[in-house]
Amino acid sequence: MLRALDIRDMLIIDRLSLAFQPGLNVLTGETGAGKSILLDSLGFVLGWRGRAELVRAGATQGEVVAAFDLPAGHAAHDVLAEAGIEVEDELILRRVNYADGRKTAWVNDRRVSGEVLRALSETLVELHGQHDDRGLLNPRGHRALLDAFAGLDLGPTRDAWSALGQARRALAEAEAAFQAVKAEEDFLRHAVSELDKLNPEPGEEAVLDARRRAMQASEKIRADVSRAHAEISEQGAEAVLLDALRRLEGAGDRAGGALEAPIAALGRALAELADAQAGVESCLSALDFDPSELEVLEERLFAIRALARKHGVLPDDLGTLAHELRARLEALDGGERNLAQLRRAVVLAETGYSEAATALSAARKAAAKRLDSAMAAELAPLRMERAVFTTEFETSEPGPGGVDAVTFTVATNPGAPAGPLNRIASGGELSRFLLALKVCLTGDTPGVTMIFDEIDRGVGGATADAVGRRLKALAGQAQVLVVTHSPQVAALGAHHWRVEKRVQDGMTTTTVIPLEPGDRVEEIGRMLSGDTVSDAARAAARSLLDA
Template identity: 55%
Template sequence: MLRGLEIRNIVLIERLDLAFRDGLNVLTGETGAGKSILLDALGFALGRRGRHAMIRTGAAEGSVTAIFELDDGHPAQALLAELGLEALPGELILRRVQAAGGPARGFVNDRRTTAEALARIGSALVEVHGQHDERGLLNPRAHRAMLDAYGGLGPRVAEAGSLWAAAQAAEAALAAARETLARAAEDADYLRHSVEELEALAPRAGEDDALDAERRRIRSAGRIREELERAAGLIAGQGAEGAMAEALSRLAPLGDDHGDLVAEPVAALDRAMVELGEAQRGLEAALEALTVDPNRLEAVEERLFAIRALARKHGVQADALPDLAADMAARLDAIDHGAEHIAGLEAEAGEARAAFDAAAAALGEARREAAARLDTAIMAELAPLRMEAARFVTEIAPAPPGPEGADRVQFTAATNPGSPPGPVDKVASGGELSRFLLAMKVCLAARAPGLTLIFDEIDRGVGGATANAVGRRLARLAETAQVLVVTHSPQVAALGAHHWHIAKRSDGATTVTGVEALDPAARLDEIARMLAGAEITAEARAAARALLEAAE
């Protein structure tokens, strides 16, 4: 709900602070007083394009601040979260500043944002209706959503959207499988040969490193064996073993006479002979371990070269060959069993599309039923508006299927008996169009809860009982929504819960537009002026008083 509008240095407005209220708010004033400036200023705050010319003459910049009260769960709350903007508890402040020498700047609760973001937020807060209402009720692209909201078809639309997404996903999976199969089929012979080659070689992960290490060991085994044999020769026979044996043989006879002198050396030599024997047995074991099959080196090198050649052929690392083999085998299996897989996907896609088609058909039928109710309701609203001969028809035609079903919806009208219905704004005159829009809005008001509804001279061209009917419908709308109406009709003004008067004043040097809230006496005079013109007569005051009393 729009609570306040603060305008600074915009066109003829120097400084203006307005506090709007619930219910029906009427704004009146003579032609040219500046009523359109207020709406333009509000539109500027809500993201509409600004221009340097809108800045008041002599001012460095102009600004407009719109203050809204937001209930919990208002659609704007979710939009703010989507845009990464935080709303103050129960309040939302939109501000736009236009500098004389630069671009306009937008703010949400004093946080900088773009005009596009302001426009998106504004569309969830305010809806303007007038004779050139191209973005609202007269926009055919919005008619389907309006009808769905009127008919309470949100769950059906959501179901159709879900089934459409499932059908699209199934179609995409089928198309991808067909494309994959087609690409794979082109390489079937190559894949078959490669799989056979890889399966024959059967490379294992890490085998390349293992074979390379084994090859190095085999190649170094000959040199190591020579060293071991030389070491064994130095120990055995005439080497260290023979020398120690001879030393023992020389010391042994001395033990009888000088045992105390040679006992320790003899014992040490005995221990050395034992250790030397252990060393000899260890060297013999090492020599036995280094015994290599003369054909093993050739076999290792042959397999190593085969693995590396196959890796180079396929442009992968040797360790990647097992994964490559599995991938190629899977692709070959897909080719061999592709027809079965495609048939399964075709069945799934057919079932998904059939489910969507059924939901879309049911949604279309529900839309036609809702359209019949809407047409009847709007026709009932047109009769009191002096449009008994007019017809309102909600046309539903087939449309390319999509997430919202397979229907195209357009609101049409015929103003003369026998004339075919056409787009409302094409077949209705200015006054008729205003009344059509009002009747439509009365019936469709529930489609967007939480909106502030603004009607810009929607009562133009009507008077008397018809104007009274227009006013009463606006008052009915105001029972569930905040309504602002710019009007020249005293019958409409008399039905307002709150009344503002817009006037232009000049001191000869400057001209400014001002707005003031009217108390009961001033309001009586304003409605009398609207009835009588410049000179307010007693008869005009009496007529104004009668209108106000009838409105109570």
């Protein structure tokens, strides 16, 4: 509920503080007194886009503060939680407009963006009037209004639509991948066959290269290695050392131990010589090769290198490449089976969505009949018993909200063609249609302050009285603010303010005065008779107030 509105230096408002009450609040005043400025100021603090220049002439900044009572469970709590703002039972919005055009806003002293204000405003206030194309007159919102009226759960349809979208995306991605692989099938089969035939192993290229180099160098070093082997073998150094060892051992007994160390050293030298012989023999063995073996080795080495260049990879990565290409080929071979499974999944998802959307459509059409009946009951007291309100359905593009396009239409006279609300009804008729529709839909927006801007324009007499009584009934469920020129509507208000324009010291300002019972008689008398309030007008005003 809007509890208070404080305005400073906005347009022609100097200082203004209003304390609103539950129930039906009415604002009256002469045309041009500034009633629209109040709505502009309220819209400003709620983040609505409106006039560009709002700061009062001569002021450096204008400010609007709005205080709302916020009960537990109110939808505004979700918006506040998302913005990281903790609020208990009082919500205070403050917004400043500087003379240079800058705007700054706060929620309970926490600075926020205009987007946060607008998100909050959708949960706090509804504005209804003949020119309000954001609300009930906007056909794009009629389906949501019908769903709210019926209390429908759109979850199953949204889930089914999401599942269908996922199934279709999976199929599309698989088909694209399959076609891409299919286009290179010949290349893949040839490449995999070539790689499988060669079957290169990691590190093989380096081993083959080292072996090739060794083979090429073996002929150059073999002669020297063979000569060295002969010089240290039994015909060379080994024989000389053995002869020397035998001579020293034979003379050792007569040398009195003097030859023991030389004999031991020769033994060690012969052991080292044996190791050298073994190493040289091993080298000679390695240097032995068949020339045809070199030819085979070079052929495989060059094949590995050529294949690596062909595919733009390192020789050691050919095995990984073969695995990747083989996997793509297997995907191609299994692609048809996979596509068939995905197509079946899409059909199942389409069936699930169709069933959910059909059930939702049936529930909507049942709710539409209830809404049409409720509207007929509401239009009769508003002197529009001959008008027909109909909820029309057309098939729309499928989506998360189903396949229904919903439009509220009216026929103002029997036999007349039905059409959209804002095209068929006259100004006065449109006001009453909007009021009746809002009365029928009030259950969907608990805790919202409803503002009706001259919704009684173009009606009078008994019809205006009927409009006022419907507004009063509506105010029994929610706070209602009405800007009105109708004395019948004003008389039914629980709380009454008069908007006045004053000129003082050459400056024009707007003020709002709460009216006591006696003041209300004068104001309603003015609305009945004009500037000069007669006794008859006062009597008529009292009659309206007492009714």
